[in-house]
Amino acid sequence: MTIWVFPRKRLRGSHGWGSFDKAAGNDSEISGKYLGGKAHSMIEGILSGLKVLDFTWVLAGPYATRILADFGAEVIKVQSLKTAKGAESNLNGYFNTWNRNKRSITLDMSRPEAKDLLLRLAGISDVVIENFAPRVMANWGLTYEKLKEANEKIILVSMSAMGQTGPWKDYVAFGPALQALSGLTYLSSFDDDQPLGLGYAYGDHVIGLYGALATLAALEMRLRTGRGQCIDLSGYEALCTLMGPAIGGVSLNQTPAHPQGNRSDHIDACPRGCYPCRGTDRWCVISASAEDEWQALCRAMDRADLSNDDRFRTLSVRRSNEEMLDELIGRWTAERTAEEAVTLLQEAGVPAGVVQNAEDLARDPHLSARQFFIPLEHPVLGRTLNDRSPIRFGEDETVNWKAAPQLGEDNRYVFRELLGLTEEEFLHYSEKGVIS
C-alpha cells in the first residue's frame, strides 16, 4: 500500500499551526523555517504531523488520544510529579496500555510560567484535549478564547463527565457511574432488585471513541475551511446515545424497557441464551433466529426429532416452551467443552460463541491469526503484550509503535526542539521546577 509521501516537516513562525494541514494536502505550498534538529518522528501514520496537547487522565481521555497516537499523531501528554499516581503512574501496566505511542512532559501547573509555556505549546499544536471538570482548565486560564489567541485554528476538545453547561456541570463521575446514570447498568441486569451492570468501565471507551470522532470531524472541517473548533463533549450524553431505543420507547409512553438478562424482547431468536459447558465457570452462547439456524441446531445436537416436535416446531411455540428447550440444550452443552460445542454449532451454521475470559482472549487462535495482540518493548516493564486497534486498514499501523513514555521523558525534545526554547531557557525552567 501507500508509502508516506509527505515527510514530517515542522514550521515555526507566528502561526505554529499549518504543518499538518499542508502535509494533508490542504495547501501545496510548504514554506517557513524548519525547526532545528531532526524530526524525531514517533510513528509514521495517517495523522503524522498532527500535534495534540493532551491533558487527559485515567481512561476516557487517554483512550481518545491513544486512538490518535496509534495512527501517528504526536500526542504530548502533560503530566506532573504530583499527578503521576495510580492510573497515571507511568510504570504500571494500566498506564502503559492507554498511553502507548505518546510523549510525556512534566509541568508544575501551580506555577504561572507553566501556563505561559502551555499557551506557547498550544500555539504550535493542532488539538488541545482534556477531560477535567469544567473549572480546571478555566482556573488555569486555558479557556478556548485564550487558546484561540495563541492559535486561531486550535481545536479544543473538552470531555467532562456532564458537559460544560447545565446544573450538573461540575459533577464528577467515572465510566461506571455514567453507565449507572445512563440506564445501562439498570438494564444490564437480570431483575429490578439487583442492578448488576458491566464488570468494567465500558463507558470510558465509548466516551474516548466519541472524543476521537469529534476531534477528527473537526479536523476534517478545518482541512476544508481553515476553521478551528471548540468541542463540548459530555460523557453522560455519550452513554445515553447507546440507549436510544429505550429512551424513545419511554417517550412514546410504551412500557419502559426493563432488565431482561440475556433475553431480549427486541430480537426474534429462540433458543437464545447462555448455557453451561464442561469445566468450572465455562459457558457458551447460542442464538438461533432464522428457521435454517434452528434446523442446523437440531442437526448439530443430533436431535433431528426436535425440529418436528410440536413443542418446538415454530419460533412462537419455541418461545412458549423456552424453559424446556433451554434445559434440553443445556444438557447437551454440559457434556462438552465450550469450544467443542461452539465448533459443532458453527460448523452446522448456528450463531454461537464461547464465553471467553481474559486468558481465552489472549490465546484465541482467530484473534491471533489477525494479530490482535502485538508485543511492545518497554524499557522498565520489558516485553509487553498489547491489544491493537480494532480499526484495521490494509497496511499495518503498528510498525514503529512504542510503549508508553516515562515521566517527563520528552521534556527536552518538546521544549527545546518543538517549542524552540534555548538551552538557557530550558535549564532555567527546569531549575526553577516549572518543568519538573
Next chain:
Amino acid sequence: MGIEGPEKESLLHGIRILDLANEKACFCSKVLADLGAMVIKVEKPGGDSSRRMGPLAGNGPSGEPDLFFLYNNTNKLGITLDIESEEGRTLFVRLVEKADVVVETFPPGYLKTLGCPYEVMSEVNPGVILASVTGFGQTGPKSGYKSCDLVASALGGQMHVSGAPSTTPLRAYGEQSFYAASLFTAVGILLALIKRRRAGKGEHIDISSQEAVAGTLDHVLVRYLYDGIIPKRQGNLAWNRSSFILPCKDGHIHISIAAQWETLVEWVAAEGMAEDLPDEKWKDENCRNQNVDHIMDVLQRWTLAHTVGELFEIAQAMRFPWAPVSRPQDVLSSPQLLAREFFCEVDHPEQGNSLLGPGMPYRFDSFPSGPVRRAPLPGEDNKRIYCDDLGLSEKEIERLSRLGII
C-alpha cells in the same frame, strides 16, 4: 478560503456515504449523518431486515414503530436497490462512483460473488473508502462463522466479567457490540478520509465486532497481560472493590469509596449511622477493600434511610463521583440533559406521533444541531437519487420498479 461562508457548514459537509449496513453497523453512518455527512441508506426492495428488529415496526400487529431501526437511521436518505440483479449492480456501481464511503455488513466474500469487491469499487472510484463490519472480520479462521450481538459479547470478553458470581454470564443491554463496532468504524472512516487527502486513494477498512468488544474492556485484558489475573464476575462490585451499588428508599445508588473516605465517614457519623467505620483501621484502603462486605453492610443501613436524589446531591456537592442507577424514564427527565437540550424530537407523521431520542453527545461552537429527519421509509428518496443525481428518467425508474430492482 473564507471563514464566513463555511461557518454554518456542518463538519462533514460534502461527504457522501452509501449505507448498506444492517443492524450490525447502521449506527455508524447515523453518527456521521448527525455530523453532516449525506448518508444514503441502500435497502433491498421492500426494506432491510433490520427494520424488523424490535417490536415490529409499522407493519407489526401493534403498529408500533421499530425503535432500534428508527433511532439508528435518523438523518439518512433512503433508496431501494436489488444489488443481486445485473441491472441493480450496474446502478450500484454508478452510485459508488459518486460516493466517498461505502459501509456494508455482508458476510466476507459476498461482495466478491456479486462481482463488486473493493478492488472493483476502487477501479471506478479510486478515492472510495469501503468499511466492512462483520462479526469476526474479513480474515482469520473464523471469518466465515456466524455472529450476532450475543455471540460478539461472549467471544469479545464482555460477558464473562459481567453478572454475579451466582448467575450466568450477562450480556450488556441494547446491542452494545454493534454500537462499539459502529463507533470504531466511524473513527476509521474519518481517518481514511484524512489519509485520502495525502495518498489520493481510498481504503478498505475491516472491523470485527468481536474485536470491538475485546478492545473496550478497560482493566480486563490489562490485568491478565500484566499480572496473569483472570478477572471474574463480581456483581456490581468494581474489580478494585472500591465502588458498588447500594439500595436506597426509592432506588439504587452507585457509590465510590476510593477517595475522601474520612469525609464520607463524617457525613454518615453526623447521622449517627457510621457504626465502626470511624475506626482508624478503615482509613487504610487495602483494609477497606479486603472487608468491603462489611463496609457495604454498614453503608447500606445508611443509604436505605435516604432517597437516591438526596444522596446524589450531597455527595456531588462534596465531589464524590456517585450517581443514581437510572431507569430509562429517569434519563428522559434528567434536569442536566433537559437543560442541555440533549433530546431531539423526531416527527413520524405516518405513525401520527413523534418520539424523543438522544441527540449528539457533543456541541460544536460552529455547528448548531438542526432538526432531526426521521428514518427514511423504504425507497423514499429513490427519485431524488436516481433521477436528480444519476439522471435516470421517471419512466426508467418505473420500469426498474416493475422488475423489482428498485
